[in-house]
Structures are given as C-alpha cells and as structure tokens.
Amino acid sequence: MNINSILIKKAIKSDCVYKVACLCFNNKGDLLGTSVNKHGGYGKGLSIHAEIEAIRKYGKGISSIVLCRTNKQGKLLPIHPCSTCMKLLNKYNIKVYNINKRRLNGR
Ligand SMILES: [Zn+2]
Numbered sequence: 606m607n608i609n610s611i612l613i614k615k616a617i618k619s620d621c622v623y624k625v626a627c628l629c630f631n632n633k634g635d636l637l638g639t640s641v642n643k644h645g646g647y648g649k650g651l652s653i654h655a656e657i658e659a660i661r662k663y664g665k666g667i668s669s670i671v672l673c674r675t676n677k678q679g680k681l682l683p684i685h686p687c688s689t690c691m692k693l694l695n696k697y698n699i700k701v702y703n704i705n706k707r708r709l710n711g712r
Pocket residue numbers: 654656686687688689690691
C-alpha cells in the first residue's frame with residue numbers, strides 16, 4: 606500500500622467535519638506513525654489538529670510530515686496548517702508537505 610492510500614484511509618476515519626490525517630517521518634525517511642485530527646480541546650466544536658497530535662506523539666523525532674484532508678467520501682481537499690500549528694511545526698523544524706509533495710513551509 607502506498608503512503609497516499611494510507612493517508613486517505615486515515616483521514617476518512619477522522620470523526621471531525623474537517624478530516625485531516627498526517628504521516629510523520631524521521632530524518633532517515635522512516636515512517637514513525639500517523640495521526641488524525643479529533644474532537645477535543647477547550648470549548649464546543651473545537652478539535653485537536655492532526656499536526657498537534659503528531660507532535661504530541663512523536664515530538665522531536667519528527668523531521669517531516671505529510672498532510673492530507675478529505676471529505677467523507679475520501680475525495681482530496683486542499684490542506685494548509687493553521688497559523689497555530691505552523692508556528693509549532695516551524696519551532697520544531699518540521700518540514701511540512703501536502704499529499705502532492707508540495708512543501709507548505711520554509712524554503
Ligand atoms: Zn492547526
């Protein structure tokens with residue numbers, strides 16, 4: 606199974622309206638694991654973003670992540686980390702890519 610189909614399958618399973626999945630790689634390019642966004646945080650309707658969940662799970666071990674967002678039929682939708690996630694990702698020096706391998710932060 607290629608990484609895109611893993612990502613899409615993962616994203617569909619998110620219980621949020623805004624379905625996002627994230628693959629985490631270390632600096633050798635090994636897959637550390639995956640995360641999805643989920644309900645939680647403070648207040649109604651808020652969610653824990655997949656990027657935050659990834660950092661919570663794998664922390665400084667992450668060198669790059671690949672993000673994917675789908676609708677509930679599994680159709681790909683545009684994805685870009687929110688400014689809060691982006692700040693944290695940049696702080697951890699994590700390279701961010703979308704499923705089409707386009708870099709979303711840094712140089
Ligand atoms: Zn976010």
